[in-house]
Amino acid sequence: MSALFADPSAAAIPLHLIASDALPEWLDGQSDATRTWVAAQGFTGALGQALTLPGEDGALRMALAGYGTASARKRGRFHLAGAAAKLPKGDYELHADVPAAERAVEALGWLLASYRFDRYATQSPMAARLVAPAGIDADHIRALAEGEMLTRDLINTPASDMGPPDLEAAARKLADQHGARISVITGDDLLAQNLPLIHTVGRAADRAPRLIDLTWGKTGKKLTLVGKGVCFDTGGLNLKPGASMGLMKKDMGGAAAVLGLAHMIMATGMDLQLRVLIPAVENAVSGNAFRPQDILTSRKGLTVEINNTDAEGRLVLADALALADEDKPDQIISMATLTGAARVAVGPDLAPYFSDDPDFVAALESAAATHADPVWRMPFHTPYEPLIEPGIADLDNAPSGGFAGCITAALFLRRFVTDSPYAHFDIYGWQPSAAPARAKGGVGQATRALHASLGTILSK
Known part of the structure; x- marks a missing residue:
């Protein structure tokens, strides 16, 4: 996580953010x-343009970044990041006649544009660095960027180095960083602790399934985050075709997202009591893998007929959600790369x-509208x-017919939360092609x- 603002200095190069209609x-x-x-x-002044202006001695004296038109800006986000990636090495001080909230978003975009996944190969760092713009909370923006970079690193790491034990290690590292408490239930202890669905989904893998439980904070309202941690999904006995398995290292994207959050x-330093629950498993194939038409009993006591072993994410989330609900927090939020139906409905960006x-x-x-982080509401359609x-x-873990797949998955999860306010996010967790601030x-x-x-x- 090297995305830090440059130190303020007199040598910083002025960078003017100029919309097309403001250029004259x-x-x-x-x-x-x-x-x-x-x-x-x-x-x-077109969106994403960058220009440097030399002084009489040939050294950089200022730079310009195009801010385009209002209509062009509506078609994307993190507009400054596109120009920042084109600027030469140096520290830049932003000059922009835009509201502080807008400056904060553009500063965040600059930091996110500097992200590089360099665990396995050297990556050239972004040359330009930004001095924190006036009127923004630099520490706050830095924390957002660091959280996002943590999420990206976890998702980008292949399953060979990001199995359930590695996801546990990442959670322990985060807990150590912030003085949080963490406990982990592993392998057959899941059965002893009444977490049977997590055990069943993960038992066929060489790396044992586990439930990661991180807590932080002693005052304020109670918030529980539940993240799907399927570190690799073969589909189980309903084996995925090769083309569908290619991105399954990202099937722990929900876990990565809640750890970043x-x-x-x-x-x-938010004033709340945080709990993070991550069922971490691999959905593998072996002689003891769970089977189509098995009927499993969940922590909550609800029975589930298995009609597709590739619909395993909702199973591990079910036990974790039931556990979360027993504590009656003020809000439960689950995040998961759960259904292909959600991608068909809204694509990868929402x-x-x-x-x-x-x-x-x-x-x-x-x-979402003010933080360049788009969302789209879907219905818990009770009918x-x-x-x-x-x-x-x-319950059926994979209803036949294919209609409303993301809705039926969300309804399945809702059955396991009866005593707490609940929201569910069916995210993609993957940027298919590079865009400003999003590699x-x-x-x-x-x-x-x-x-x-x-x-x-949480103020209610």
């Missing part, structure tokens, strides 16, 4: 030489979520409940919006 007015206040240089280089919460609480929805969507009731068991690969979704809205959500 800005040029009116510049010298003839500057106007000539800008015109000769073809700088128009936990860092944001702890690093910014984080679909489920909540019946209008106050939760209003707070989250307001924060679809019969689709998850197979008749010979309480191709693992990515956090909805965590910044949640962090910004938790104070309101």
Whole structure:
């Protein structure tokens, strides 16, 4: 996590953020030489453009970053990051006539643009560094960037180095960093502690399944985050085809997201009691793998008919959610790379979520709009409940027909939370192609919006 702001210094290069329609007015206040240089280089203020201007001695005296038009900005986010990646080495001080909230988002985007996944190969660092802009909380922005980078690192790491024990080690490292408490239930102890679904899904793998339980904070409202930690998903006996298995190192993206969010919460010192539950497993194939048409009994006592072993994420989440609900926290939030249906519905860029609480929805969507972290509400549509009731068991883990797959998965999870406010996020956790501030690969979704809205959500 090397994304830090540059130290303020007199040597910082002024960087002017200029919208297309503001360029003529800005040029009116510049010298003839500057106007000539800008015109000769073809700088128009288009989104993502970057231009450096030399002084008489040839050294950089200022730089320009294009801010485009209002309509162009609506088509993306982290607009400054695109220009920042094109600037030469140096420390830059932002000059921008935009609101402080907008400066904060653009500063965060700059830090996120500097992310490199360099565990296995050397990566060239981004040359330009930013001095924290005036009027923003630099420590707060840094904490958000660090949380996002933690999420990205965890998702990007292949299952060979990010199995259940490695995910546990990452959680322990985070706990040590913030003085949190952590306990882990592993292997057959899951059965002794009445976590049978987590054990069943993970028992076929060489690396034992486990439940990671991290707690932090002693005052304030109680928040429990539950993250799906399927470190690799073969599909089990309903084996995935090769093309569908290619990205399954990211099937622990929910766990990565809640750990990133936990860092944001702890690093910014939020006044709440945090609990993070991560069922960490591999869905593998061996002689003791669970089978289609098995009927399993969950921690809550609900029975589940297995009609597809590739619908394993909701099983491990079910036990963790039941455990979370027993504590009756003020809010439970689950995050999981759960269904392909969610991707078909909204694509990779939006984080679909489920909540019946209008106050939760209003707070989250307001924060999402101002923190460049888009979400999309999906319905807990109760009339679809019969689709998850197979008749010979309480629940069906994979209803036939394929309709409303992300909704039926969310309804399945909701059955395990009866005493606490509950919201569920069916995230993708992956950036398919590079975009400003978002390298191709693992990515956090909805965590910044949640962090910004938790104070309101928990204030009820």
